[in-house]
Amino acid sequence: MNLKKQLDTEFERTLTALGHTDAPAVVKQASKAEFGHYQVNGIMGAAKKARTNPRELAEKVVEQVQQGDLSNILTMEIAGPGFINLSLNQAFLSAELETMIGDDRLGVATSQPEKILIDYSSPNLAKEMHIGHLRSTAIGDAAVRLLEFLGHDVVRANHVGDWGAQFGSLLAYMDKLDAEGAQLATELKDLEIFYQSASALFKSDEAFAATAREFVVKLQSGDEKCLDLWSRFIEESIKHCQAIYDLLDISLTPGDVKAESAYNNMLEGTLSELDEKGLITISEGARCVFLDEFVGKDGDPIPAIVQKSDGGYPYMATDIAAAKYRGQDLKVNQALYFVDGRQALHLNQLYAIARKAGYITEEQNFVHVPFGTILNKEGRPFKTRDGGAVKLADVAEEAINRALTLIGDKNPDLTNDEKQNIARIVGIGAIKYAELSKNRTTDYIFDWDTMLSFEGNTAPYLQYAYTRIKSIFRRADVDPANLKQAIMLNQTAEVSLALKLLQYPETLESVTEDYQANILCNYLFELSQLFMSFYESCPVLKATDEIRDSRLRLCDLSARTLRHGLGLLGIQTVEQM
């Protein structure tokens, strides 16, 4: 049950009935506790349109609503220039909680199912995954989990970079090591070092550089030995990525990888089709697509190069082929690209070309979901070349170690296995939450200590709230399913907690509008804060039977909601910490 939507619908209907068509009711959660639970903001706008007095209109609306179904669950109060403040009464809240408790989906309805492809993570296999990959990976995975929960058919698309000039030196280096009798499997253990060694050799050794360039040509022309080396490298690199995904609880599997090279055999055919449709122009020896929407200064058209003058295919060609595959073969309803905001022009060109070519229909929604660039503490861009890269694996390891130390202090009685498991879940939760909770499209600053913090608005805070509840149930030794006591909301802490719990469905709906995971993070943090206040001010086990059971049920629903919400974020909970 989506409370906000229900109220909004009712007030919108009332406005319409009073002759105010096309006037949104704009029901929102109250901005302050003193205003009640919800507020209607749309009266002023409607009055303005109709040139009437807003407070008089508010009175009419209130009068009308009082005659309807909501009158016995709602207290209304007109305030300020024409707000209507709404408070839900406790019997209603308590009944709604009952419904929510009885629902495995916690009151969240399923959506009209669509086939939605999510392009995310998509690391370049020539490098080890670094901190910069966390955004796309964590946010994309949260979107995947949310959309699947809502009932959609989600296609995870890990569009890894496994092709192109950068592999020349890697293959040449592999070949060199192989010739020298080194164990390639061992050498590939640390990909970052491997890449750096190859890159260093490329810069310092002319002969090696020449060989590397030859390897690029050989690779593209399908040289067998070269392809063999290449596939060994790719296989190893994907294994590294998968290990990171598993460690981070990312739901991607090897089966979700569809690499750039998978589109190689589509490239020429796709470009021919573009040519047949008159979209291709040869400019300075390169095949380009010029579109009217993309012009620079003085109306100069900005090209999208789909084939370089040397015959090579840039990633635009691959991306067009992939868009065609996604649009025509997979027939997706939506494709969401969780990609760095700097690629905005590229992706907009891509979508425009794919539409012009008929690869994407009007009904198919291809969207760039952008995010900002990582900056260092000085606000300068994070450079990956000059040793500034922070490996994702290192961040994870550090987080787990810090969590382990802390658990040793706080809870020394746990077994080693328990500590290890908890440390992983808490540590990983902390770094994922750090990304997810500031899901802005702006650039953001990577700070090791902020990311690894376990205090305040962090995943461990939410996980801790969960363990406190679990601890109560261990002591009470009751099965929440057996509790039948109607929920009583006598303390303000109980009412606030109850209302927040009931707002879970509308929170998920607003996350879906723009895939902003931070909205869910904020909700879960506020829920935890309200629970913590409740925990401090409303004793559970010491209360008399009725109140005790009522509070136990509030506790249980809080735990379920926290666990569920964290689950959608890809963050696990633990029983103790």
Added chain:
RNA sequence: GCGCCCGUAGCUCAACUGGAUAGAGCAUCGGCCUUCUAAGCCGAGGGUUGAAGGUUCGAGUCCUUCCGGGCGCGCCA
């Protein structure tokens, strides 16, 4: 030069897309562990929302100009 994104407390970020006195966390200061886990709770200080205009009942949010930052603009991905 053209285009996109952005500027909110000392720091990191919110503000549900035009609503009421701009909120959290960290840091600082003061309280709270013989009572369900103190990774916690309660309280205090901290703001000309980069600047100036404009639109209107009402602007952090919309429009204009300026200042400052990041990024993108023909053969890297």
